[in-house]
Amino acid sequence: MNKTCNCGILGLGSCFPKKVLTNHDLEKMVDTSNEWITKRTGISERRILDEDVPAHKLGVEAAKKALADAKVEPEEVDLIIVTTETPDYLTPSMSCLIQSEIGATKAAAFDLNAACSGFIYGMSVANQFIRSGFYKYVLIVGCEGLSKVVDWKDRNTCVLFGDGAGAVLFGPVEEGCGIITTYTGAAGELGKNITIPCCYISPEDIEARGGENKRTLWMDGSEVFKFAVKIMEHASTKVLDDAGLTMDDIKLIVPHQANIRILEGAAKRLNIPNDKVFSNLHRYGNISSASIPVGLTDAYSQKIISKGDNLILVGFGGGLTWGAAIIRWNK
Known part of the structure; x- marks a missing residue:
């Protein structure tokens, strides 16, 4: 691409572990109650990865769904940004692991860690690349395995967090949108x-x-x-x-x-x-x-x-x- 254009959402997808951890399950693990968790947090359940499953696997499935939703092939993606504070490895990056598994062979790839704000930071980057015409398709994957870093004896934090991934493909959209x-x-x-x-x-x-x-x-x-x-x-x-x-x-x-x-x-x-x-x-x-x-x-x-x-x-x-x-x- 070499002309300026609006940047918007073309495709979306998400993926979660199959294991569900309810507040009633947590009552058996730490000194807490379903009533206390629900009242103070609004959370009833969360999804938890099995110990032997890496978090990037969730990102792979979410990314595939987003590309299918947009009807864009992996080989057409120019850049993959994975926003995460729980990478499986420091290197290779989560973005490179996902790039390999979805077959986005022409994409550049890097991770971005702004914690819970990461997706907005990633959007800002994608917006500049696409508006300038430098890239056409930028895939952002928010991919987290927080259960792997939670202290399950700390009732103040372990009730809050779960695992999951959401992916969004950004690209050129019509004038007035995006x-x-x-x-x-x-x-x-x-x-x-x-x-x-x-x-x-x-x-x-x-x-x-x-x-x-x-x-x-x-x-x-x-x-x-x-x-x-x-x-x-x-x-x-x-x-x-x-x-x-x-x-x-x-x-x-x-x-x-x-x-x-x-x-x-x-x-x-x-x-x-x-x-x-x-x-x-x-x-x-x-x-x-x-x-x-x-x-x-x-x-x-x-x-x-x-x-x-x-x-x-x-x-x-x-x-x-x-x-x-x-x-x-x-x-």
Whole structure:
């Protein structure tokens, strides 16, 4: 390609492990209850990978579905971006593993880690490549295996997270449709509030975990909650202002699915009804960067959105990072 064009969604797909872990199952594992989890998080169940199954396998199936939905062959894909904070390997990247298994032999590939905001960051990258005419088709796969980094003895975090993948193929769309604007940001000084150690763990992080050198996910839930509610409002308002739109112009907000109280708190600050904020949290829990593409896939399959609808996509998470986008639905 060598001409500028609008960038929009051509195909969507998702994939989950078969194993379902319910709140009642968790009652047998840690000191918690179905009532407490449901009331405080909105989660009823989550999907969990078997120990011997790598997370990228979910991404492979989601990617295949997105390409089939778009009627685009793997060999036509120019770039694969996998957004993940739980890669199977540091190298080879998840994107290279997925590229190999779907047969996207002409695609460049790299991973992007902005934690739960990763999909919005990936959209920003795809938008630049496609609008400039440098690439025609960019495949973004949010692919997470959070069960592999959760401390299953920590009742404050293990109830929140699940595994899954969502894939979206971006490409040229008709004038007036597609990505209208994107916005990303970070507050690295707050990054200590969510950590997953890899090749190093700081003394401060060990102390926060009770002095144990655990290479598992740790989170200061109270601090993250306060950040998430404020930043979801801020990022949503910012993209509305940038696009010259108001909330009345928006059909639906598809946010990162972290906690129902965060979504309800943000809706209150935005002065919108809760039903204007899409949620499938009860089924999947927090699946980090996969939650927005999965949400889009579910909303589309449920016929909640239709051509011409304006959507806000908004994410927030580890780093700490945030991102939002407005997209005019073209499918």
